[in-house]
Amino acid sequence: METGRPDKPDHGEHEGRPKSEQSDAAPERSDARAVIEAHDLGVTFTADSQTTVALTGVTLSVHQGEFVSLIGPSGCGKTTLLRLIADLEQASTGTLVVNGLTPEEARKRRAYGYVFQAPALYPWRNVARNVMLPLEVMGLPRAERQARAARVLNLVGLSEFRGRFPWQLSGGMQQRVSIARALSFEPTLLLMDEPFGALDEITRDGLTLHLHELWRRTSLTAMFVTHSVLEAVFLSTRIVVMSSRPGRVVSVIDSDLPRERDLDVRETPEFLALAHAVRAALREGHGDV
Amino acid sequence: MAMFERSRALPLLCVVALLIVLWFGAALAMNWDQAQALADDDAGWTDVATAALSLDRPLLPTPDQVASEMFRSVFDYPANSPRSLLFHAGVTAWAAVLGFAIAVVVGMVLAIGIVHVRTLDRALMPWLIASQAVPVLAIAPMVVVVLGSIGQTGVVPKALIAGWLSFFPIVTGMVKGLRSSDPMRRDLMRTYSATDAQVFAKLRWPDSMAFLFPAMKVAAPLALVGAIVAELPTGAQAGLGARLLTGSYYGQTPQIWAALFMAAILAMLAVATVDGAQALLVRSRGGRL
Numbered sequence: 419m420e421t422g423r424p425d426k427p428d429h430g431e432h433e434g435r436p437k438s439e440q441s442d443a444a445p446e447r448s449d450a451r452a453v454i455e456a457h458d459l460g461v462t463f464t465a466d467s468q469t470t471v472a473l474t475g476v477t478l479s480v481h482q483g484e485f486v487s488l489i490g491p492s493g494c495g496k497t498t499l500l501r502l503i504a505d506l507e508q509a510s511t512g513t514l515v516v517n518g519l520t521p522e523e524a525r526k527r528r529a530y531g532y533v534f535q536a537p538a539l540y541p542w543r544n545v546a547r548n549v550m551l552p553l554e555v556m557g558l559p560r561a562e563r564q565a566r567a568a569r570v571l572n573l574v575g576l577s578e579f580r581g582r583f584p585w586q587l588s589g590g591m592q593q594r595v596s597i598a599r600a601l602s603f604e605p606t607l608l609l610m611d612e613p614f615g616a617l618d619e620i621t622r623d624g625l626t627l628h629l630h631e632l633w634r635r636t637s638l639t640a641m642f643v644t645h646s647v648l649e650a651v652f653l654s655t656r657i658v659v660m661s662s663r664p665g666r667v668v669s670v671i672d673s674d675l676p677r678e679r680d681l682d683v684r685e686t687p688e689f690l691a692l693a694h695a696v697r698a699a700l701r702e703g704h705g706d707v
Numbered sequence: 708m709a710m711f712e713r714s715r716a717l718p719l720l721c722v723v724a725l726l727i728v729l730w731f732g733a734a735l736a737m738n739w740d741q742a743q744a745l746a747d748d749d750a751g752w753t754d755v756a757t758a759a760l761s762l763d764r765p766l767l768p769t770p771d772q773v774a775s776e777m778f779r780s781v782f783d784y785p786a787n788s789p790r791s792l793l794f795h796a797g798v799t800a801w802a803a804v805l806g807f808a809i810a811v812v813v814g815m816v817l818a819i820g821i822v823h824v825r826t827l828d829r830a831l832m833p834w835l836i837a838s839q840a841v842p843v844l845a846i847a848p849m850v851v852v853v854l855g856s857i858g859q860t861g862v863v864p865k866a867l868i869a870g871w872l873s874f875f876p877i878v879t880g881m882v883k884g885l886r887s888s889d890p891m892r893r894d895l896m897r898t899y900s901a902t903d904a905q906v907f908a909k910l911r912w913p914d915s916m917a918f919l920f921p922a923m924k925v926a927a928p929l930a931l932v933g934a935i936v937a938e939l940p941t942g943a944q945a946g947l948g949a950r951l952l953t954g955s956y957y958g959q960t961p962q963i964w965a966a967l968f969m970a971a972i973l974a975m976l977a978v979a980t981v982d983g984a985q986a987l988l989v990r991s992r993g994g995r996l
Binding site: 504505506525526528530531532534535536538540541542544551552554555556582583585586603 | 889891892894895896897898899900901905909910913916992993994995
């Protein structure tokens with residue numbers, strides 16, 4: 419039940435390592451350093467003397483500048499994996515290295531920005547002050563805070579809304595503020611947990627494109643949890659497909675789409691082939707439980 | 708808008724009119740025997756009724772008697788004269804305000820302790836509940852006498868009793884408020900590796916305001932009751948409690964009722980002040996508490 423399930427070697431990709439050695443041949447990642455290295459990671463929750471294996475045998479490495487999506491059915495542990503990296507949850511087994519540090523050290527050095535499913539803005543703060551919240555916690559001087567807030571708000575295209583309060587914004591705008599907030603202290607790693615899950619499809623498309631451009635223009639490494647195959651394929655350089663009960667990695671699919679993309683890429687055969695591969699892996703993960 | 712206002716004013720006026728009619732009826736019934744005893748033998752029932760509604764020391768004064776007593780005691784004497792109702796209201800209000808301030812400060816300190824120190828959470832709450840089970844109204848005379856014997860007279864014992872009677876809603880409201888923070892916003896602070904003090908100042912405290920203000924609205928009239936009760940036992944020279952006491956000594960029922968109405972007005976002013984403070988906070992938060 420734990421590691422070494424007999425069917426695991428069948429999808430060699432799940433180990434991550436052989437696959438990444440293989441794809442290390444790709445020029446853009448060959449010399450990039452690993453931002454996240456997980457080896458045989460597992461999480462077990464115990465509640466009311468009932469044990470739930472939330473995550474088991476996850477081995478994965480993410481390199482700088484990558485955009486990695488985690489996709490899978492509900493309860494497959496993709497959010498748990500993200501929370502492990504963020505040190506919001508503790509691993510029961512295995513090792514995890516973030517930026518060459520333990521997750522706790524990485525968190526204390528503010529290595530990553532985290533975007534939650536909901537915008538989680540502070541309703542009593544206006545947009546600019548929400549974005550400045552992490553900077554206040556870091557103790558940056560006022561002028562620096564304002565300069566950085568102005569820059570990231572410009573980045574997400576919300577400069578003219580800096581004085582508004584969260585309830586005066588649409589859901590999509592609120593989530594953009596929350597992305598700006600996560601970027602304000604200039605992390606090298608952006609962790610996003612279904613940030614567009616609660617939004618309508620048109621808003622989602624816009625934000626997906628926006629996020630892609632943001633990532634392309636910076637040297638950010640991104641981990642993105644999603645339910646949506648199209649979103650994952652459009653945004654990612656690599657797609658990690660997970661399955662539930664217990665949560666584990668079924669397959670890691672490399673994307674050969676160009677780094678620069680627009681929404682039209684979704685009509686190309688390469689895109690459709692990738693989407694098909696992801697769906698097949700999802701079905702496979704679902705079927706063998 | 709005008710329609711709305713009219714539709715609200717009309718039922719209110721109907722209720723007031725009904726109450727006044729009932730009050731006159733009750734005054735007539737309660738004062739009848741006394742009026743009949745004083746009347747000439749050949750007096751008709753209209754004469755008795757007229758007398759019943761204008762006795763010097765009625766069992767139940769009529770609304771117009773109370774109104775004229777209030778008018779006289781407010782406007783016929785300078786505000787610093789012991790014969791002025793405003794003077795007595797001021798004395799009581801001052802004690803209530805001090806007691807309320809004590810309640811807010813003590814309540815907040817206790818709540819912060821309960822929320823942050825596990826032992827206090829378990830050790831303190833039973834005692835706080837026990838403190839509210841003590842019939843303060845009954846032991847207030849003892850408290851005043853005991854404090855008087857150690858030289859604490861005047862406003863101090865009154866403020867202490869007012870504080871005792873009103874701090875509990877503040878504690879429970881603040882404890883609930885300080886714990887009300889959304890888990891996602893708390894996780895967010897963790898990703899910033901914020902200190903406990905920062906989490907308190909930037910998240911818990913602002914979150915608690917939505918609970919503090921309703922608690923203060925409950926506590927403010929209680930502080931007023933505490934101050935009045937504390938004025939009763941020692942035959943205090945001044946204050947609404949003293950007016951109640953002298954009124955009942957000398958059968959001056961209009962004076963008692965005038966003092967009661969003044970207490971009601973003070974309570975409304977107190978609640979309105981809390982509402983005003985809340986409105987200021989809401990405005991600084993862009994329209995939401």
